[in-house]
Amino acid sequence: xxxFLVFEGVSKRYGETQAVDSVTFSINRGEIFSLLxxxxxGKTTLLRCCAGFEDPDSGRIILDGKDITGLPPHRRKVNxxxxxxxxxxxxxxxxxxxxxxxxxxxxxxxxxxxxxxMLELIQMEEYAxxxxxxxxxxxxxxxxxxxxxxxxxxxxxxxxxxxALDLKLRQxxxxxxxxxxxxxxxxxxxxxxxxxxxxxxxxxxAAMNLGHIEQIGTPAEIYEAPRSSFVAAFIxxxxxxDGTVTEVMDGSYCRLRIDGFPDVLAWNDxxxxxxxxxxxxxxxxxxxxxxxxxxxxxxRNVVQGTVxxxxxxxxxxxxxxxxxxxxxGIHHQHSRYLLDTRPITWNEKxxxxxxxxxxxxxxxxxxxxENLLVLPDMEVEEEVLPV
Amino acid sequence: xxxxxxxxxxxxxxLVFFYLPLIVLSINSFNDSRYGGPWKGFTFRWYVRLFHxxxxxxxxxxxxxxxxxATLVSMMIGTLAAFALHRYRSRLQMVHYGxxxxxxxxxxxxxxxxxxxxxxxxxxxxxxxTIFIAHVTFCLSYVTMxxxxxxxxxxxxxxxxxxxxxxxxxxxxxxILLPLIMPGIAAGGLLAFTxxxxxxxxxxxxxxxxxxxxxxxxxxxxxxxxxxVINALSVILLLITFVLVSASRTMREKTx
Numbered sequence: 001x002x003x004f005l006v007f008e009g010v011s012k013r014y015g016e017t018q019a020v021d022s023v024t025f026s027i028n029r030g031e032i033f034s035l036l037x038x039x040x041x042g043k044t045t046l047l048r049c050c051a052g053f054e055d056p057d058s059g060r061i062i063l064d065g066k067d068i069t070g071l072p073p074h075r076r077k078v079n080x081x082x083x084x085x086x087x088x089x090x091x092x093x094x095x096x097x098x099x100x101x102x103x104x105x106x107x108x109x110x111x112x113x114x115x116x117x118m119l120e121l122i123q124m125e126e127y128a129x130x131x132x133x134x135x136x137x138x139x140x141x142x143x144x145x146x147x148x149x150x151x152x153x154x155x156x157x158x159x160x161x162x163x164a165l166d167l168k169l170r171q172x173x174x175x176x177x178x179x180x181x182x183x184x185x186x187x188x189x190x191x192x193x194x195x196x197x198x199x200x201x202x203x204x205x206a207a208m209n210l211g212h213i214e215q216i217g218t219p220a221e222i223y224e225a226p227r228s229s230f231v232a233a234f235i236x237x238x239x240x241x242d243g244t245v246t247e248v249m250d251g252s253y254c255r256l257r258i259d260g261f262p263d264v265l266a267w268n269d270x271x272x273x274x275x276x277x278x279x280x281x282x283x284x285x286x287x288x289x290x291x292x293x294x295x296x297x298x299x300r301n302v303v304q305g306t307v308x309x310x311x312x313x314x315x316x317x318x319x320x321x322x323x324x325x326x327x328x329g330i331h332h333q334h335s336r337y338l339l340d341t342r343p344i345t346w347n348e349k350x351x352x353x354x355x356x357x358x359x360x361x362x363x364x365x366x367x368x369x370e371n372l373l374v375l376p377d378m379e380v381e382e383e384v385l386p387v
Numbered sequence: 388x389x390x391x392x393x394x395x396x397x398x399x400x401x402l403v404f405f406y407l408p409l410i411v412l413s414i415n416s417f418n419d420s421r422y423g424g425p426w427k428g429f430t431f432r433w434y435v436r437l438f439h440x441x442x443x444x445x446x447x448x449x450x451x452x453x454x455x456x457a458t459l460v461s462m463m464i465g466t467l468a469a470f471a472l473h474r475y476r477s478r479l480q481m482v483h484y485g486x487x488x489x490x491x492x493x494x495x496x497x498x499x500x501x502x503x504x505x506x507x508x509x510x511x512x513x514x515x516x517t518i519f520i521a522h523v524t525f526c527l528s529y530v531t532m533x534x535x536x537x538x539x540x541x542x543x544x545x546x547x548x549x550x551x552x553x554x555x556x557x558x559x560x561x562x563i564l565l566p567l568i569m570p571g572i573a574a575g576g577l578l579a580f581t582x583x584x585x586x587x588x589x590x591x592x593x594x595x596x597x598x599x600x601x602x603x604x605x606x607x608x609x610x611x612x613x614x615x616v617i618n619a620l621s622v623i624l625l626l627i628t629f630v631l632v633s634a635s636r637t638m639r640e641k642t643x
Contacts (some may be wrong), residue, residue: 053547073550086548090566099562100552151552 004029004187005050005155010059012045019045021211022059027155027204029064032181032188034198037208038234043191046208047157050189051080064154074103079148083160085140087132093143094119094128100151118146121183138169145180155187162197174200195235199223207231223283228364232281233372239328240370241280241359245272253299253356256280260325264301265356272361279365284331286358289319289344290351299356307348318374319344321352328352329374409625416618433619443620446604449515453600454583457522462576464523465530466568472531473538490528498525499592506593513595521593522586526579533578537571570638577635581628 005027012020020042027033035043048054050061052073060069068076079100087096097118101111119125122142127135132143141161148156161177162170178201181188192198198205199219206216207230215227226232229240243256246263254268256278266280288294294302305323319330330352332344344350419430437443468487472480490498502521503513511517545567549559587602594603601624608617 051547051551053550072555073547074553074555078551080548080551082544082548084542084544086542086544088545088548088563088567099549099554103549103553103558103562147552 002026002028004064005189006060006062007046007050008060008062010046010049010056010061012042012049012054012056018211020049020056023211023213024059025206025213025216027187027189030185030187031203032178032190032201034190034192034202034205035208036192036195036198036205036235038193040210041208042211043193043208044159047080047159047189047191050155051078051157052076077151077154078157079151079153079155080157080159081141081144081148081161083163085144085164087140087143087147089132092129092131093124093135096132096143097147097150099147104151114150118150121149121180122146137165138173141165141173142176145177149180149184149186153186155189158188158190160192161190162192162194170197177201199235205235207235209234225360226281226362229279229281229362229366229369230364230372232360232362233369237284237329237331237374239282239284239326240365240373241278241282241326242365243278243280245274245276245278248272248274261323262303264359265299266359266361267357268361270361270363279362280359281362282354282359284318284329285316285333286354287328287330287332288353289321289330289332290353291344291348293351294353297355300353301356302351302353305350305352307344307346307350310344310346317343319350321350323352412618413622413625416615416622418615418618421615422612433615437616437619437623440616442599443601443604446599446601449518449598450584450601453515453518453522454580457519457526457583458576458580460519461523461526461530461579462572465527465575465579466534466572468527468531469534469538472535487528487531490525491532495586495588499589502589503592513593514598517593517595518590518598518600521589522583525586525589526583529578529582530572530575533575534568534571537568541568574635574638577631577638581631581635585624585628 003026007023007025009022009024010020011018011022019040023042023046035046037043045054049056052068052071052075055070060067062068063076063078068078088099091099094115097115098111101114106114115128116125119128122145124139124142124146127139132140135143144161145156158177162173165173174197177188181201190198190201199222202219204216204218205222207214207222209230215222215231217225222231223236226235226238232238232240241256241258241261241264243258243264243266245254245268246257247255248268249255249265252268253265254272256264256266258264264280266278272278294300296302303323305321305328307319308322308327309318309320311318314334316331316333319332321328321330416433417429417431418426419428419432420426472484472487477483498521502517502524506513506517506520541564545563546559549563550556554562585602586600587606590600591603591606594600599607601620605617605620
């Protein structure tokens with residue numbers, strides 16, 4: 001069922017800052033929905049409005065057909081997993097999990113049964129009578145999830161739940177969260193600034209910036225078809241091109257003129273005409289980089305450049321290649337044993353190629369979003385500075 | 388390199404300076420001589436006399452009555468004051484803070500004088516009640532400061548978590564906030580209790596006939612010359628204070 005949890009024109013202002021600006025979207029029953037964005041984008045404010053810790057200045061929040069705006073937190077069938085876990089330090093693990101049922105006045109028998117079931121779900125039966133201060137961060141995280149889930153909420157809100165864990169543990173907990181979701185089947189709303197987490201766990205993602213939602217879609221849609229330069233640059237890394245259409249060709253391709261770069265072919269899915277301005281996003285892994293000139297194909301772009309920077313990352317290498325006025329960020333996957341070959345090195349002349357279908361035309365472009373890129377072109381930066 | 392002996396001797400000197408008087412006092416309380424001085428043999432006489440002196444018992448009763456009641460009342464008001472200082476943002480907060488804080492820095496003699504003038508102006512009869520009011524006035528500040536520091540360390544997302552799990556405001560207060568700041572309130576209470584127990588200066592100003600507390604009684608015994616009994620009493624007070632202070636410390640350490 002769609003429209004299970006609906007935000008209708010929700011706005012919230014803190015003093016001078018418009019934290020959330022008339023946001024409207026809806027979440028389906030049973031899905032994992034992520035609010036993804038940099039700090040201060042309004043994602044946590046939306047979550048707090050949903051939990052009842054904040055009241056929106058205007059707009060409504062509707063859960064399963066009922067308007068829950070203005071209800072206090074304890075009257076909503078919504079539970080939260082807090083960023084710092086917020087476990088009660090004076091209670092044992094069992095008592096922490098049983099807090100909700102005790103408050104709701106469940107019978108002792110039912111509470112005990114459910115607590116045991118939850119401990120089993122998070123595989124922490126043997127820790128039940130430990131103190132909260134005696135367990136690790138990952139375990140605290142699981143307790144916080146169990147403590148929320150035991151109340152059988154309609155929606156589970158997760159506020160940066162993995163932010164305090166180290167990388168490996170974070171990846172493992174992400175898988176665990178996913179399997180817990182499969183088990184309980186309720187709706188998860190997941191707030192994070194980490195695009196990797198959001199991509200990994202979500203059915204759908206809302207990419208947020210400055211109190212607005214920039215785009216909602218599946219992880220693949222968000223990544224492959226970013227509607228705005230913010231989405232393209234914040235989620236993953238990318239290369240931006242500003243161009244003008246010089247020729248519309250058969251098969252929905254078009255030719256673009258780009259200042260300071262050779263002409264390129266692009267997939268014209270937006271139906272642009274000659275002289276229309278275009279903003280292209282081209283993901284680093286779409287490029288092929290080689291010493292040898294690749295075969296010419298009708299829909300393949302081929303340019304030549306010089307390697308300026310290299311970051312070797314094991315599974316792949318990041319290259320920054322100078323092509324006229326542009327500096328392309330390129331990811332090259334090592335599918336073959338690297339030491340059997342002579343790796344591309346600094347200042348080498350290389351051939352760069354990509355297919356016209358692999359770039360994406362964005363609807364909205366803001367130059368400042370280039371600052372979100374992993375290694376922005378420093379020379380461009382310097383030109384912007386006042387002398 | 389030879390280790391310097393200076394730290395060792397400094398330590399010994401300081402310890403002697405601090406504890407020698409107390410040791411002399413303790414030994415003298417068992418000395419069978421009315422005015423101290425040379426050792427005349429071991430005795431429990433002063434302790435026995437102490438326990439048979441009705442005036443001392445009366446003073447002790449007054450002291451405990453005031454200490455217990457002033458502690459309980461200042462624990463309650465002090466905790467509420469700490470909440471108010473912590474929770475609300477107002478331009479007057481600095482003034483409120485100053486008002487709570489000032490009894491800690493104002494000299495006792497000034498406190499005593501001003502309270503006396505206040506009671507006299509209002510024509511309140513000096514006695515146990517005025518001592519009680521005076522003690523609440525300064526105990527309150529200590530309790531507030533201890534509880535306030537506790538609140539400043541308190542993670543208020545715990546309250547949100549409790550509300551999120553179905554607790555209303557009162558339940559969240561009773562089951563989460565109160566148990567977690569209780570050690571702070573108790574430590575403040577213990578501090579207040581010991582301060583009330585041995586306060587002399589302020590009490591001296593605001594006490595009236597029949598409301599003699601132990602410290603004041605000790606002072607008058609001094610004037611009427613019964614140092615041996617006072618020695619015995621001091622040893623007992625010393626022990627009680629020691630127990631209370633270490634209890635308060637353990638409580639604070641346990642919660643950190």
